[in-house]
Amino acid sequence: MHPLFTLEGRKDPHPIYKRLRAEEPAVQILEPYRKVPFWLLTRYTDCSDMLRDPRFGKDFTKLPPEERNRLRMSGEFEVLGKHMLSADPPDHSRLRSLVAKAFTPQIVEGLRGRISTIAENLVSDAVARDASGMDLVSQFSYPLPVTVIAELLGVPASDQDDFRRWTTTLFTPADTDEQLAHLRATGFEFFQYFMALIERRRAEPRDDLVSGLVAAEEGGDRLSTQELVGMLFLLLVAGHETTVNLITNGMLALMDHPEERERLVADPSLLESAVEEMLRYCGPVETTTYRFALEDVEIGGVTIRKNELVLASLLSADRDESRFPDADRFDVGRKPNKHIAFGYGIHFCLGAPLARLEAVIAVETLLRRLPRMKLAVPRGDLEPSSMLLLLHAKKRLPVQF
Known part of the structure; x- marks a missing residue:
């Protein structure tokens, strides 16, 4: 098993990425859960080049059936992935234009x-529940963005616990037939939930994003029911899971670097800059989702053959010493800071302005309301939230006030 998939690798992948950037910037790894090989890019230039290269695709219906079966791209996963x-x-372009109206700077x-x-x-x-401390993840970092995206979509706040359970399951590796069956059942629950919600909004439209997407039209096109379900799944998961990790990782970085925390408290004008540095230094997304080569492509000193899978490590790219001076230093005033934590190219994160705003407000609120907040457990006891590479996240973050 590659070191990135070990517990230590999930807790802190940065030393591994540092070695890979120096010795194997493009390396082929076997994903241990589905036994699927993929290329991993770790340098900034290679990652950004690949992300804007039209010779790498994301529409897995273009893959041969046997490749799609290996990736378990079928059933509920295929529907949710549309x-x-x-x-x-x-x-x-058509799908993005239909959704982009909901994320304008004004909105x-x-x-x-x-x-x-x-x-x-x-x-x-x-504080009312326990004046001594809390788990920052479950009591703040998670409910903040999930409440925002739920209200934006128009889904009941009472369903938040289901969202957390579903997304946690979907980001957990499935090694056995039993785990895979549970994964499929969870995907089906998600699918049924959104189908019922779409039908309710078709019958009784409201002033929310689901109703807007049901009615949305661009150049005579509408979203099909399958596209609607997939889009709502993406917006709900991407709209909260990444921001949870941005807030959690960012506050942990401030606790790890008390001098930078004091600098930020003394000069709140650095808040937006600090959030950009959190995105770069300890971003919420470790790797992109899979792309595959539409033809043979040379990149990072290797040839990626047609249909082979490739991931870009955003986390590694944003610590690339050739791009960022003193890359391992956390600097809340870093300028310039052209990180790629939100991706690059045509798939750049549509919700980036919302995530940035939520993080700025979250960090300001926590620093002002809980000025003496500190870790309540040893740093090494913090567990990763998943053994998959996709997210850079902690399961819990116990803090004392």
């Missing part, structure tokens, strides 16, 4: 007051 993140142009800025209220209430609730 969204813009798994599409190539021109489908990608995102209009959410500022509501996000601030949610953040303040979460801190107040945590």
